[in-house]
Amino acid sequence: MARSASAMRGQILKSALRLFSVHGFRGTSLQDIASDVGCSKASLLYHFAGKEKILTELLTPTQDALAELLDRVAGLTGGRLVEETVVGYVDLTLRFRREIRLLFEDITEMSCHQDLNVMELADGLLDALAGRSHRAPARVAAWMVLGAVFITSAADGEVAPDEVLRAEMIRSALRTLDHTPS
Amino acid sequence: MARSASAMRGQILKSALRLFSVHGFRGTSLQDIASDVGCSKASLLYHFAGKEKILTELLTPTQDALAELLDRVAGLTGGRLVEETVVGYVDLTLRFRREIRLLFEDITEMSCHQDLNVMELADGLLDALAGRSHRAPARVAAWMVLGAVFITSAADGEVAPDEVLRAEMIRSALRTLDHTPS
DNA sequence: ACCGTAACTGTCCGATCGGTCAGAACTGAC
């Protein structure tokens, strides 16, 4: 054995992401991951300080991408704000499908996770989707788009090919937000 | 102690629903429920054959209500079908908020649950929301409404008062489905 | 060839899980 450390870490993350996205974080034991990787459970804990750290490392890119999206639309307003946010959000969920899947599998415990501030990022996303409006219709519609894209992306790809899925999700989301295309 | 059996069962179900909806099924131990009820863990297992049976009993009313909805719209077509389905679905998720919450907390393990065929009911709902269409745009939009109402109802009630939430969810959902009000 | 270090593992640990069981505690009918 004794592969390079970074290669081993990569394999662990790959197996963990697959198993977490199927069985959830709690539903996947360190032994499950170790068996999938083909190493001992102790080896996992040599490369990662704990089970939680694996999760953190898996979700950090998603979190960063979301933060980057919010930063990108921070200066926009009106129709441009909504359009850019919707497209960015749809692309993000399609790119990080399995991460999204495991994210809403254990969403309640994520909220009290120290290293992951997904919830406040979700708040920012909600705000942008609502076009910075605080009126109830806009807020409700924003919540609905948040959940709609979330679940549709996380669903097993039986729905439609990715290209079609992407286009239709964007169109549907803009309809939900009562956005008249510019 | 020694309350009546039915009263005790009711208290257990009440506590279990609250704890399950917050921490999930796996995240709630029998000891947690027992402590909340104020009895011993063994007492729970006297009234219920196992932890799973508590879950089954909690979700059966939701399942029945969904089946009843599908039965009710089975004969409809076109605009009436979509309208009735959306309104019925929104009302259902608002009525069974906490059940919905715990349902999508552990949705992957639900799919292989023997006593609960939620997944095939969800398929029926999807079909009705899509207006029985098999075209990709309609299917994607149906998926999105499914997830949107799901999550918006499950979200903690910070969004809007229930009456406003209901009306806006219905309007937004119909927009998502590109439904022109009759 | 040697050796320090990085990579890895077998084994053990305490905690907690769902569930079992014999028996105590309570209840209502008589």
Place this chain on the structure above:
DNA sequence: GTCAGTTCTGACCGATCGGACAGTTACGGT
């Protein structure tokens, strides 16, 4: 008061969890 039956509990069980740790193996620089 007595007693049968329902309700309830403490103690215990095997399984499994995340994690700790000493010891072993493999590798690269010298």
